[in-house]
Amino acid sequence: MSAFNLKGYLEERRLIVERSLKEHLGASTPPVQGRVGKAMEYSLMAGGKRLRPVLCMAACESVGGDSGTALKTASALEMIHTYSLIHDDLPAMDNDDLRRGRPTCHKAFDEATAILAGDALVTSAFHLLAMDRTLPGEVALEVIRIIAEASGAFGMIEGQMRDIEAEGTPLDLEALKELHGLKTGALIRASVEAGAVMGGATSGERDALKRYADKIGLAFQVTDDILNVEGDPQLMGKGVGTDAQLNKATYPALMGLADSKAYATSLVEEAVFALSEFETRAEPLKALALYIVQRQR
Amino acid sequence: MSAFNLKGYLEERRLIVERSLKEHLGASTPPVQGRVGKAMEYSLMAGGKRLRPVLCMAACESVGGDSGTALKTASALEMIHTYSLIHDDLPAMDNDDLRRGRPTCHKAFDEATAILAGDALVTSAFHLLAMDRTLPGEVALEVIRIIAEASGAFGMIEGQMRDIEAEGTPLDLEALKELHGLKTGALIRASVEAGAVMGGATSGERDALKRYADKIGLAFQVTDDILNVEGDPQLMGKGVGTDAQLNKATYPALMGLADSKAYATSLVEEAVFALSEFETRAEPLKALALYIVQRQR
Numbered sequence: 001m002s003a004f005n006l007k008g009y010l011e012e013r014r015l016i017v018e019r020s021l022k023e024h025l026g027a028s029t030p031p032v033q034g035r036v037g038k039a040m041e042y043s044l045m046a047g048g049k050r051l052r053p054v055l056c057m058a059a060c061e062s063v064g065g066d067s068g069t070a071l072k073t074a075s076a077l078e079m080i081h082t083y084s085l086i087h088d089d090l091p092a093m094d095n096d097d098l099r100r101g102r103p104t105c106h107k108a109f110d111e112a113t114a115i116l117a118g119d120a121l122v123t124s125a126f127h128l129l130a131m132d133r134t135l136p137g138e139v140a141l142e143v144i145r146i147i148a149e150a151s152g153a154f155g156m157i158e159g160q161m162r163d164i165e166a167e168g169t170p171l172d173l174e175a176l177k178e179l180h181g182l183k184t185g186a187l188i189r190a191s192v193e194a195g196a197v198m199g200g201a202t203s204g205e206r207d208a209l210k211r212y213a214d215k216i217g218l219a220f221q222v223t224d225d226i227l228n229v230e231g232d233p234q235l236m237g238k239g240v241g242t243d244a245q246l247n248k249a250t251y252p253a254l255m256g257l258a259d260s261k262a263y264a265t266s267l268v269e270e271a272v273f274a275l276s277e278f279e280t281r282a283e284p285l286k287a288l289a290l291y292i293v294q295r296q297r
Numbered sequence: 298m299s300a301f302n303l304k305g306y307l308e309e310r311r312l313i314v315e316r317s318l319k320e321h322l323g324a325s326t327p328p329v330q331g332r333v334g335k336a337m338e339y340s341l342m343a344g345g346k347r348l349r350p351v352l353c354m355a356a357c358e359s360v361g362g363d364s365g366t367a368l369k370t371a372s373a374l375e376m377i378h379t380y381s382l383i384h385d386d387l388p389a390m391d392n393d394d395l396r397r398g399r400p401t402c403h404k405a406f407d408e409a410t411a412i413l414a415g416d417a418l419v420t421s422a423f424h425l426l427a428m429d430r431t432l433p434g435e436v437a438l439e440v441i442r443i444i445a446e447a448s449g450a451f452g453m454i455e456g457q458m459r460d461i462e463a464e465g466t467p468l469d470l471e472a473l474k475e476l477h478g479l480k481t482g483a484l485i486r487a488s489v490e491a492g493a494v495m496g497g498a499t500s501g502e503r504d505a506l507k508r509y510a511d512k513i514g515l516a517f518q519v520t521d522d523i524l525n526v527e528g529d530p531q532l533m534g535k536g537v538g539t540d541a542q543l544n545k546a547t548y549p550a551l552m553g554l555a556d557s558k559a560y561a562t563s564l565v566e567e568a569v570f571a572l573s574e575f576e577t578r579a580e581p582l583k584a585l586a587l588y589i590v591q592r593q594r
Contacts, residue, residue: 034455034458034459034462035458035462036450036454036455036458037450040450087412087413087416090409090412092407092408092409092412093409093412110389111389112387112389112390112458112461113458115384115387115389115390115412116384116454116457116458118416119384119415119416119419119454120449120450120454122416122419122420123419123445123448123449123450123454124445124449124450126423126441126445127441127442127445127446127449129441130438130441130442130445131442137434137435137437137438138434140434140438141427141434141437141438144423144424144426144427144441145424145427145428148420148421148423148424148427149424151420152417152420152421152424153333153334153337153417153420153421157333157413157416157417157420158331158333160413161331161332161333161409161410161413162331164409165332
């Protein structure tokens with residue numbers, strides 16, 4: 001695995017995804033204009049890691065598919081992720097002023113615009129998915145089903161609701177894992193699963209990729225919690241120590257810092273193990289699993 | 298047209314749509330539970346006119362299709378309409394306390410829950426559309442494209458943004474028509490167009506139905522403004538005279554009350570005329586056009 005240049009791979013993929021996102025924002029007729037369009041662009045082009053699109057394309061390739069086939073879906077996933085961040089940051093929700101080192105959407109614009117920009121991004125994502133003529137109709141519909149289910153009331157949204165409801169009432173480890181499985185895990189799994197479907201995965205491959213995704217989704221959240229304890233605020237573009245201040249249930253709070261790190265590492269090992277039947281095509285996914293726990297932001 | 302029993306037709310269709318909505322809320326595994334699910338149900342089952350679903354099914358039948366084929370799409374349209382109402386009522390948007398005579402979603406629950414319930418309804422609508430196995434794949438995708446475009450940044454959401462931006466700055470008649478064409482017209486047109494596509498419309502029929510829909514969409518809004526001047530608050534379940542208090546641009550304010558009524562009537566005549574080539578199958582659509590201007594709420 002050491003031969004695989006993850007940094008270059010991530011950078012290349014990030015640029016491809018950002019070009020596709022810009023194209024979709026700009027190419028429609030009439031072009032996205034006015035306040036909502038500016039707010040959509042502000043949040044969408046704020047420079048995230050583009051992890052979900054990268055995972056989607058890598059999963060597609062891991063089963064022998066062409067990552068170009070997955071590009072529109074990958075872009076739609078980033079739009080859905082961005083919409084969830086905009087809404088989660090709202091005063092009525094997590095009330096965050098900063099995101100990726102910049103004012104959150106409702107701070108840079110206003111609350112009404114932020115709500116509408118989020119609404120527009122999720123709608124636009126489904127529009128993009130339905131317009132994807134590179135996929136056979138049945139595959140496109142299956143991808144929409146996977147993504148809509150993961151981002152809806154049984155996935156991401158239920159996770160955010162539980163997160164808000166948990167304020168002030170301590171969660172145990174099981175409830176915390178379930179919450180994260182919904183709030184961040186569901187869309188990460190959908191990204192990988194959608195990629196698998198577009199790449200023409202067998203049902204065995206699809207199951208293996210779902211196991212992989214569940215493990216890295218959890219590892220991602222454990223690492224987020226660890227970074228909130230000992231990360232570099234400069235690198236992360238957001239505050240550190242905020243979870244402890246809010247007395248939030250986190251892995252470090254429930255398991256201790258050392259055990260949380262060991263847990264993240266074991267999750268990554270399990271994720272890599274899930275792909276052991278795959279050939280070298282899964283190298284990017286394996287490297288991504290490691291990256292998820294080793295990242296600094 | 299006098300022989301057509303619109304009241305019975307509307308009641309029958311309303312019940313069919315409400316059964317389908319309940320089924321979709323309850324049948325998923327795991328069932329919609331917890332706070333978000335309750336808020337979705339609260340707003341979705343608050344008893345609207347179900348105009349968009351009824352239009353969608355009637356349009357499908359007007360070109361010889363079976364209205365049962367259109368039922369899932371019809372339900373999804375009502376979910377999207379309800380989501381837009383929940384978000385539009387939020388304090389950061391129109392800040393309304395009452396909707397259909399009951400507390401708005403954020404008043405009955407709270408703001409975070411209302412935002413999430415709206416998010417869940419729009420996502421769930423696309424999920425329902427993608428799961429619709431009664432339609433051929435290409436038809437289902439076309440329906441998703443039509444609905445996503447109408448409810449997105451080039452349709453409903455842009456209309457709501459302009460409505461908010463217009464506060465305090467008077468609009469002229471052209472700008473008002475354009476705003477309504479986006480805010481309410483786009484989804485009404487999408488409802489009719491989606492019905493036409495599902496019913497197997499020829500391109501001539503589809504164009505005629507789009508002309509019909511544009512006219513009734515506008516007539517609907519003109520009538521809304523008239524009802525805000527002289528409607529019965531008891532029947533409408535909301536306040537009257539509120540537009541004038543807010544100094545809002547409305548048809549009665551810009552054209553006078555009598556001219557607004559004449560305008561609504563002429564729009565309905567144009568809508569009915571657009572369907573003159575259709576046989577008796579378009580009777581429900583013609584009756585619906587009349588109902589839109591004659592309704593008391």
